[in-house]
Amino acid sequence: MRAFNFSAGPAAMPLEVLELAAQEMTNWHDCGMGVMEMSHRGREFISIYEQTHQDLKDLLAVPDHFKILFMQGGGIAENAVVPMNLSRGGSVDFVISGSWSQKSFVEAQKYCQVQAAASAESDGFHHLPEPSTWRLNPQASYVHLCTNETIHGVECHDIPDLKALGVDTPLVIDFSSHVLAHPVDWRRVGLAFAGAQKNIGPAGLTLVIVREDLLGQALAICPSAFNYALVAKHDSMFNTPPTYSIYMAGLVMQWLKRQTEDDLSGVLAIQARNQKKAQLLYNAIDQSSFYENRVAKSSRSVMNVPFYLHDESLNERFLQGAKAAGLLQLKGHKSVGGMRASIYNAMPLEGVQALVSFMQEFERTAA
């Protein structure tokens, strides 16, 4: 029996996507081979690539002056790849709002000067630093912001307008763990990147969406396979792309397009559903004196909900009970402990309802 899987990533996929992939595994559309076996240069795979590219462009309303790149290496590779492509060896501003932006900050030091424009470290990363307080360097090559901190459960719900903050530098967002969960205001973004393994598809695929005018400035030591201009010029086929992962991402895009909620469809529908899911879970935590979420309410993530049992000696029993109830991978990241429920696009409302019921029952019987 399928369980409800709250993994932070790689994460649950829509069941109907997996079922279709299984059906098509040995013979895609009666072409005599499975998708994994297709040449990336053949007409069959090119049609899959083009459809996936178009669906992603549609779903996120990506303007024509942005390039959509399918790459490899995940967010951690991008921590080096972004500064190799955009820093020009100059200075870069970082907003440090959790573990991921901190990692990005450290890695970038290999390629450029870095400055912490803001940091929430002193409060244990429990809020997103207010944009009006960021100390922005007008000469910076770009500003780096992780718009959803997967480990700390801190989300930026409104991409800041750097021009309104007085600087004319491109904003780079790491939106790995909430990509495709809501629309994006591309007027405020220079580059967005995401590892696929939360809301897009299998681990190993990396999505980069970059404004064309930022291409072509890579450092000489940037590997060709990670040079955005080269990757863009070759439609993500400079090296062999992760073809099967692109296909799976394509099935997820088609699933997203079919979603409806409250007369909405596509990304707006999934956004509405995600808000219901998050509200249900945060309300249950807030109304309890047994569980606790420590993130400032305005910064709480719709995708990753870390929470603690006040009595942490019950953690192991909680996890075992959850597993027995078909609720998997709820253990918090080792760096922060406690629990974490990742409730990405593919998690149905019923999964969150089952979690809340279990939490209430556990509280009742453990007390």
Place this chain on the structure above:
Amino acid sequence: MRAFNFSAGPAAMPLEVLELAAQEMTNWHDCGMGVMEMSHRGREFISIYEQTHQDLKDLLAVPDHFKILFMQGGGIAENAVVPMNLSRGGSVDFVISGSWSQKSFVEAQKYCQVQAAASAESDGFHHLPEPSTWRLNPQASYVHLCTNETIHGVECHDIPDLKALGVDTPLVIDFSSHVLAHPVDWRRVGLAFAGAQKNIGPAGLTLVIVREDLLGQALAICPSAFNYALVAKHDSMFNTPPTYSIYMAGLVMQWLKRQTEDDLSGVLAIQARNQKKAQLLYNAIDQSSFYENRVAKSSRSVMNVPFYLHDESLNERFLQGAKAAGLLQLKGHKSVGGMRASIYNAMPLEGVQALVSFMQEFERTAA
């Protein structure tokens, strides 16, 4: 109906591997989730990783003082990653035996001095330069050799012993397109790398097998995600690995272990079968005055068999007829033209027999 798929990569997978993957897609071993959905840190995926690692180590008899790394970016990324890790900014020798080693040679120039120790370019890459003729620099950080040139169909059948050639430098082999097709003499190898999409599994996974004493010398600008020492220290989980591709590779390893041929098993069995397949096809070409293979007999690849029709005006008809006969992706690489049959491990003897029958029939009716 499944066809015989001669793609150079991504390439045919064993049917029973695909069928098992389809069966397990939504619920692996009744754990409630599919492999794509598992946390890479969870016990389920760790068990898959460990089994795959062990099976690969067994199949290729990798000694304990080598590290097996599962990475991303393919061979083209490795063209930068290898010199970033091993060159120490010094000088590197390249044997240029075809398109792939030529690409490696060009990319490495970003990170080190390069020297062509030998080149077969003047004869159109129709043979592997004889090791005794290589002009090796005793001070080189390493020697790079592509042991199977996928495009030109040139294979090195016996890894050279650099010590016997008078230098004590590590040999780096790009064995992407014939990995797991035969045993490897690890005494002669410092590092071997391979994109997965020929004989291992889905595109996007990259295999690196490296002698431990070569770790820890990466250039400062090497991205952490591609620093072999860091990747080795974290058992290929410094960044989220391409989990599903590792699982598929694991199923391929188990399939390989089950293979038998002429009282042989595993890699020796597949080697014997591969030799029969290649012999059948090369014999058919050599005995015909209609088809031609231009590679020196001692350098012919067991995996990639490029061939030409003497009358190239028949190329399109040949390809259409082949497709109608269920023989796919036989078009040669655009840089060399003609035809190419890639007959990797997963291609059964029956596939080569069907190709030879078609070729003979086409010759008979086209003449």
